[in-house]
Amino acid sequence: TSTTNFTEISINPDGNVLATGSSTGHISLWDISFPDEPIQLTQSLFGHSNVSNVSFGFRGDILASSGGISDDTIILWDMKSLNEPWRKVINASSKTGLSIDFSPDGKTLSSGGTDNNILLWDFSNLKNPKQIGLPLIGHSDWVNSVAFNPEGKLLASGGKDNLIILWDVTKLETPKQIGEPLGDHISEVKSVEFSPDGKILASGGCDPAVILWDISVPDNPKIIGEPLTGDFGCVNKVIFSPDGQIIIVGSN
Secondary structure (H helix, E strand, C coil): CCCCCEEEEEECCCCCEEEEEECCCEEEEEECCCCCCCEECCCCEECCCCCCEEEEEHHHCEEEEECHHHCCCEEEEECCCCCCCCEEEECCCCCCCCEEEECCCCCEEEEECCCCEEEEEECCCCCCCEEEEEEEECCCCCEEEEEECCCCCEEEEEECCCCEEEEECCCCCCCEEEEEEECCCCCCEEEEEECCCCCEEEEEECCCEEEEEECCCCCCCEECCCCECCCCCCEEEEEECCCCCCEEEEEC
């Protein structure tokens, strides 16, 4: 039985590799081709004092990890050479590595941080990533979670200010906030995630509750049913199953 405190998980696009981040700063990679018998693929990757987020990009060839408030860095790991993984450390700017998410095509990374802002990064050249445009400003407190929709044209962010903001990122150089922030959580929002068809947004908070939003019309989102509650604490992570029929909740 492990006593490791897992802080984040991510599954590659093929669904056969699971990455887990921990409060000790280690990232473990698991072959989950047979979910009942997961196999650790390599020695743990280590580059942070704490792992706040992990996200696969470029068809699963790259894994990005962030250190959150512990080191304010983002690290890229080359998944094609696990025995000697190449890595690129990005000292993005102070306080920007709390939350990260790759766009579906893997060429754009969003990062939110303790400076209350969101940055977009051009990763078309992995050796020389560049910031795109100006920061996205809308939250009044830490940006705990960012997520692209399956088309990569919509970005959702959840913050310590209890708010969710939707962003139109069709034009990456000039992203725009869509409508007013969604303020139905009564405590900080820790996780936002789109359904596989992009029509539903799930948000998890420290209420503790999970709220489902119909965002088929992004400028007029509507809550679906009652908030999901249960015998759990602060909701740190929400994930949809590949068919969109199940929501997995990770909590304290």
